Amino acid sequence: MSHRLSGPERRESILSAAQGLFASKGLHGVSVDEIARAVNVSPAILYRHFDSKQALYNAVLEKFSCQRQSYVDTIVNHGTRFEDALAGMTQVYIDNIAENPDILRIELQSLLEGNPATLAFFQNRWKSFTDYIEFGLNEHLPYDVPNREKIILSAGLMFQGMVREALIQKCLQPQDRLVDLSLYELSHELVTLFLRSIGINKTQLSRKATISG
């Protein structure tokens, strides 16, 4: 049956199998032969679509980078208040990972493998948040707060760690003790705690901004 696939369908099936294998074993843990076997084609056919394993890996990453439009929606629709836009962006990010946890698995694999290009790709995804938080805090924090610069830098890291850990606990290793808390409720509570920690009481934040209908 596999020989009936069109070129684009074949390419897509290779990409999909490669994504799953990279997610469970990392870039270095998978061979081209293994990916070809998973889609029932010869390595020669695979090379017709992708020049190398690295090219295939890059194509998987490229597939992941199509969530930008949603951030634009967030900014246009959720207003420009720091807390609302942050909550909206977090929801977009969380939806994206919940739909495709392989993104998170590949990110964690890449942290251990230390490939600079891949690390830069994932750091760039988080940079949307860290940039946004640094910029927002620069506007919000009074200038006479002690250690202002250090607080601003640390806050971005705190947010990244918090959201990534929530995603790990809910999407990759479901924990019994969190079973009554959905990913969206968890995200809402964490964003609220984060905002409180930087001095923004988010009582006015509309739940629409964090909880999808």
Place this chain on the structure above:
Amino acid sequence: MDFDSELDASGLNCPLPILRAKKAIAALESGQTLKIIATDPGSVKDFEAFCKQTGNELVSSGEEEGKFVFAIKKAA
């Protein structure tokens, strides 16, 4: 081209250039034009989507010296 206001969003990732542009446009009168400079390659599609959604006009979008430059005219 004459601009009524200018925004340098170099080095910033989406959605910050969009957010800052939205604030800058809010301060303009209808028909006035904002120039935006950005370095994030994704900003090209972002500003197209932004203008489509907000009804503001993307007068121009191009590259100058490795940076992305946009002109957006505020809708009536």
